Amino acid sequence: MPVTRTFRLAEIAALVGGETLGDGNLEIHGIASLKSAGPRDLSFLSNVSYQSQLRSSQAGALLLAPANRDASNRPRIISEDPYLAYAKVVEAFYPAQHHVAGVHPNAVVHPLARLGNGVQLAPFCSVGKDAVIGDRVRIETGCVIGECVSIGSDCILHGNVTIYANSRIGERAIIHAGAVIGSDGFGMAREGEHWRKIPQIGGVIIGNDVEIGANTTIDRGALDDTVIEDGVKLDNQIQIGHNVHIGAHSAFAGCVGIAGSTRIGRRCTIGGGSVILGHLEIVDDVNIAAASVVMKSIRRAGDYAGLYPLQERSVWARNAANLRNLDGLERRLRYLESTIGGKSRKTR
Amino acid sequence: MPVTRTFRLAEIAALVGGETLGDGNLEIHGIASLKSAGPRDLSFLSNVSYQSQLRSSQAGALLLAPANRDASNRPRIISEDPYLAYAKVVEAFYPAQHHVAGVHPNAVVHPLARLGNGVQLAPFCSVGKDAVIGDRVRIETGCVIGECVSIGSDCILHGNVTIYANSRIGERAIIHAGAVIGSDGFGMAREGEHWRKIPQIGGVIIGNDVEIGANTTIDRGALDDTVIEDGVKLDNQIQIGHNVHIGAHSAFAGCVGIAGSTRIGRRCTIGGGSVILGHLEIVDDVNIAAASVVMKSIRRAGDYAGLYPLQERSVWARNAANLRNLDGLERRLRYLESTIGGKSRKTR
Amino acid sequence: MPVTRTFRLAEIAALVGGETLGDGNLEIHGIASLKSAGPRDLSFLSNVSYQSQLRSSQAGALLLAPANRDASNRPRIISEDPYLAYAKVVEAFYPAQHHVAGVHPNAVVHPLARLGNGVQLAPFCSVGKDAVIGDRVRIETGCVIGECVSIGSDCILHGNVTIYANSRIGERAIIHAGAVIGSDGFGMAREGEHWRKIPQIGGVIIGNDVEIGANTTIDRGALDDTVIEDGVKLDNQIQIGHNVHIGAHSAFAGCVGIAGSTRIGRRCTIGGGSVILGHLEIVDDVNIAAASVVMKSIRRAGDYAGLYPLQERSVWARNAANLRNLDGLERRLRYLESTIGGKSRKTR
Numbered sequence A, B, C: 001m002p003v004t005r006t007f008r009l010a011e012i013a014a015l016v017g018g019e020t021l022g023d024g025n026l027e028i029h030g031i032a033s034l035k036s037a038g039p040r041d042l043s044f045l046s047n048v049s050y051q052s053q054l055r056s057s058q059a060g061a062l063l064l065a066p067a068n069r070d071a072s073n074r075p076r077i078i079s080e081d082p083y084l085a086y087a088k089v090v091e092a093f094y095p096a097q098h099h100v101a102g103v104h105p106n107a108v109v110h111p112l113a114r115l116g117n118g119v120q121l122a123p124f125c126s127v128g129k130d131a132v133i134g135d136r137v138r139i140e141t142g143c144v145i146g147e148c149v150s151i152g153s154d155c156i157l158h159g160n161v162t163i164y165a166n167s168r169i170g171e172r173a174i175i176h177a178g179a180v181i182g183s184d185g186f187g188m189a190r191e192g193e194h195w196r197k198i199p200q201i202g203g204v205i206i207g208n209d210v211e212i213g214a215n216t217t218i219d220r221g222a223l224d225d226t227v228i229e230d231g232v233k234l235d236n237q238i239q240i241g242h243n244v245h246i247g248a249h250s251a252f253a254g255c256v257g258i259a260g261s262t263r264i265g266r267r268c269t270i271g272g273g274s275v276i277l278g279h280l281e282i283v284d285d286v287n288i289a290a291a292s293v294v295m296k297s298i299r300r301a302g303d304y305a306g307l308y309p310l311q312e313r314s315v316w317a318r319n320a321a322n323l324r325n326l327d328g329l330e331r332r333l334r335y336l337e338s339t340i341g342g343k344s345r346k347t348r
Helices: A009-016 A048-056 A082-093 A313-323 A326-340 B009-016 B048-056 B082-093 B313-323 B326-340 C009-016 C048-056 C082-093 C313-323 C326-340
Strands: A019-021 A041-044 A061-064 A076-078 A180-183 A188-191 A194-197 A204-206 A217-219 A226-228 A286-288 A302-305 B019-021 B041-044 B061-064 B076-078 B180-183 B188-191 B194-197 B204-206 B217-219 B226-228 B286-288 B302-305 C019-021 C041-044 C061-064 C076-078 C180-183 C188-191 C194-197 C204-206 C217-219 C226-228 C286-288 C302-305
Touching (some): A009 A076, A082 C188, A082 C194, A194 B082, A313 C302, A326 B326, A326 C326, B009 B076, B041 B082, B194 C082, C061 C082, C204 C217
Parallel strands (some): B061 B076, C180 C217, C204 C226
Antiparallel strands (some): C019 C076, C188 C194
């Protein structure tokens, strides 16, 4: 992507609230990774494991944490939070593009739908009866907006998004391609060997500043609503079951699945591929490692994990065989303890 | 969603085959969760963990199991299966909406496709050559129906569904947005370091009364067909590999993946996020817990699980380190046993 | 699917470089599984577990490995690699269909987009400004091609695929329905309790001969590009995070998730449902079992696994309880060892 303008290093320091070391007049043409940066680029240390790349980098200037103040003598900006500063610099170089308002002649808008000012509606979108689309909303090709859907101002919907009837989305949402909002929850009752579908009559309520990843799905509630609070960030291919409630500013990495009626607190982070069972409660500020399974409610903030360690296949096979019989192993240990008549201390 | 009519409590009892306790003339305006119900609403105990909500609920009437007959003295209906009764009550209050038949001028239907009576085809759908769409089928915006696809009567396809050529779908299917049916199975042969694609020439055959969740994908068979029998319910983001066979009335929660050629019996339930490897056979009436991995065929009905327990991250780390060396731990135990010369009993 | 012609058995043997045993003049009308084949069909042993089907099969001829040369006395072809031979035979019976070039009047192509010769563009596709579509590319209904996207010659895009701006795709790609390429990576910085989005300004670069499964998502890079090298095969519902690099001829089964900035070597295979964490490096020729989690870089080629064994639920529960306290179990063992004063050998 082409940048729109250049900045002096000192201008960037002011922008991010950092301290300039070295030539503040250096003209910076862009921001780039350590590996790709040239002498006109600003770069930064995103991950401590990249420290070795620092020396070989061609970057003309650097964005560093106070701890790395002297890691280089190039022109540099010292910032308390280089990652946040990096975010601000990227924004400065690549400001959001102004979109072109207008409804494409190949879009179908129900006469009773209401579009705000400056709405951009791409071809092959349909907007249902009584839907309300806020000002400056941009909707890309192939989106389906059901009846009575409301979308707040300044939202962006990428291609082929489907929003079922009655879903409510706040302001400034970014919804990536293929996402589905408001599909039926998975509710049914056994009737003999058959399943009887339970009509899902709840809705989906999404707050402000929410981002929803590509092909992520959020089911509507069974009776009450599924709720995603302000500032929640969902990566791609996440599945949110009916009546889930996600507290503000929580962030889930890709491929997470949350079963129905689970309530997750504020500022939680869930690692990619994790599964959270239904009807649980997770308090604020809980961090779940990737690929973990939450089977019980979590009442205390903190970091949790449950990943099976990867090993060479043959080693894994031996360990897994023992794991299949761990209870027996514990019994053998208990027997030895009773034989010897001693025990370190109560461990269970 | 607005309800269409009201019911007397005794009418509802008759509808669900339950017993009325208290004022059967009470006029009920809707059904709601314990938390949201008002004095004109019927509510119910969906989960035993919600019993504490019962007392504080404003619900005017309740739907209870015989065991909870005296859990409240409000007007109530006693039903052998309150969850099934709840399903029937929701249906009564929110009957399926009659759709408006007609082909939108912005849909493209091949002249050799055949549409039944009362078909509703939304804008931006395409229906391929020789496709056959049954009576009263409703197809929402953006669906792609390939050549020679057949769809039975009374099916509903939500937005942006893609059905590849030659797939056959029975009657009354509900297919949610973004689902893909009939994509190529993942079949290829090594040729040096390259992969050679094996054309996938089988099809997909889906029975009657099947529900398919949002963004779920079902691959076509390699030579024979992928088969989903009657009454199967698939939640969102499920992946069904080529030549899988799923027996009638089985239900899979979200994010399940089934590898190729596996055969699953009737009335099985698979918990969310589970993975079932390929070329396995699972008999009828098997229940797999969420997030479990099935590596071997299952020959006996019953409940199975394989979830790594979640713990605080530091505790997990210590336990996982031991798990990585469980075989060594077992060897140490064996050595002690040989030293002491005793053993509780044969446990392996 | 109807076959287009028939072959003599000896013709097929020549085609696959195999040896004919029995009547080489036998006319073969198709290829089918052992279960479905009739007396005019060629069949093959795809999996050793199907050997019992061989006897009962009605197949008129067989494709066998040298080791199974005498497993049947029917007319047969002996091939060093029957699976690869099978791939070639299917291709011969079902050659790729010639598509019908042309831009459907219901497609929207920006005047500054460039379409090659023989492009087929189905209804309800949009092609953005400055996009470049190669010769003979086939794009099915509902695809969204963003600005500046380039697609090499002979690619096939199935229905409802979304390709974000600036993505580059090589030649002969097959992209299945609902796939999303170039969506924003999941990048954001904490700012108080809020998340600040980091504009994702990198792109996606996909080599030649890549296949991408249905509803798979590939994120664009943060600063640098996400790269998928030549010949990579991705099954359905795979999630590729930003700045991931996948080496040539690697193949991933369904539902795999790869977190950001991880680099995977050439000719790797990743089993279905596996999760690979971010910022890792995996060398060439690594095979990861299904449903495994890769938490650390893998520096040595080989086979790796980390699957929790499935058991009957009650047995699992006991073993999992012990796993939760494995560290304590190890301590008890250590105490016994210290009491007895002996130890087999250093195992930790």
